[in-house]
Amino acid sequence: MVRVFALLSALGLLFWGLGQTGGTVAYPQGYRTWTHVKSMIVEKGHPLYELVGGLHHIYANEKAMQGYRANPRVFPEGSVIVFDLLEPVVGNHAVVEGERKAVIVMEKDSRRFARTGNWGYALFPGNSRTPANIDVNSCYECHKGAANTDFVFSVYRP
Ligand code: HEC
Incomplete structure (x- = not known):
């Protein structure tokens, strides 16, 4: 009986351990109705150009908005932030939104994403709902800044 209990505890710990590392970020359904945080155009020559060159808008769900407003800034569990990257189309003395890149x-989930600063990272290319295979550590390394x-990084524009 004691052995069975020990085995079950060990299995429990194993799954808890797996939970710490194995997490995926879901597609942020409905994010276009969330709060718009800010926008920015990243041009050639900018350090972020290779990764996210183009026009982006940042959106936050309600929990993430609590984080943006908090001082010091700490985001609650369940915060989701979206970086919506579009192709800028330049012409007729204007820059307009093109295709989604x-x-x-x-x-934020401190249990599933403990290894990367309690945040999970994902990139859905174009209009795909399937995440690309990315090196989340490269995201985390830069976001440590x-x-x-x-x-x-971003600051909410009131
Ligand atoms: C070289 C540095 C760098 C790398 C690598 C990087 N980011 Fe960022 N990220 C930034 C900066 C700077 C901003 C702020 C942009 C702004 O203010 O509009 C940002 C913004 C974001 C945001 C909006 C929240 C915030 O921090 O402002 C998300 C979401 C995001 N990045 C996800 C990712 C993901 C996923 C990856 C990996 C595929 C990644 N980032 C890799 C620098 C980086």
Whole structure:
């Protein structure tokens, strides 16, 4: 009996351990109705150009908005932030929104994403609902630059 209990506890720990590392970020359904945080155009020559060149809008769900407003900035569990990347189309003395290049996402879950600063990272190319195979550590490494604002760079424009 004691052995069975020990075995079950070990299995429980194993699954808990797997849960810490094996997490995926879901496609952020409905994010276009969330709060718009800010927009930016990243041009050739900017350090972010290779990764996210183009026009982007950032959106936050309600929990993430609590984080953007908090001082010091700490985001609650369940916060989701979307980086909506579009192709800028330049012409007729205007820059307009072209095709979607990617939907890039961060989700806060300290259990599933403990290894990457409690945030999960994902990139959905174009209009796809299937995440690309990315190296989440490369996302995390750069986002460490914003460690004192809970790994989030952008600031909400009131
Ligand atoms: C070289 C540095 C760098 C890398 C690598 C990087 N990011 Fe970012 N990321 C930024 C910066 C800077 C911003 C802020 C952009 C702005 O203010 O509009 C940002 C913004 C974001 C945001 C909006 C929330 C925030 O922090 O402002 C998300 C979501 C995001 N990145 C996801 C990712 C994902 C997923 C990856 C990996 C595929 C990634 N990032 C890789 C620098 C980086």
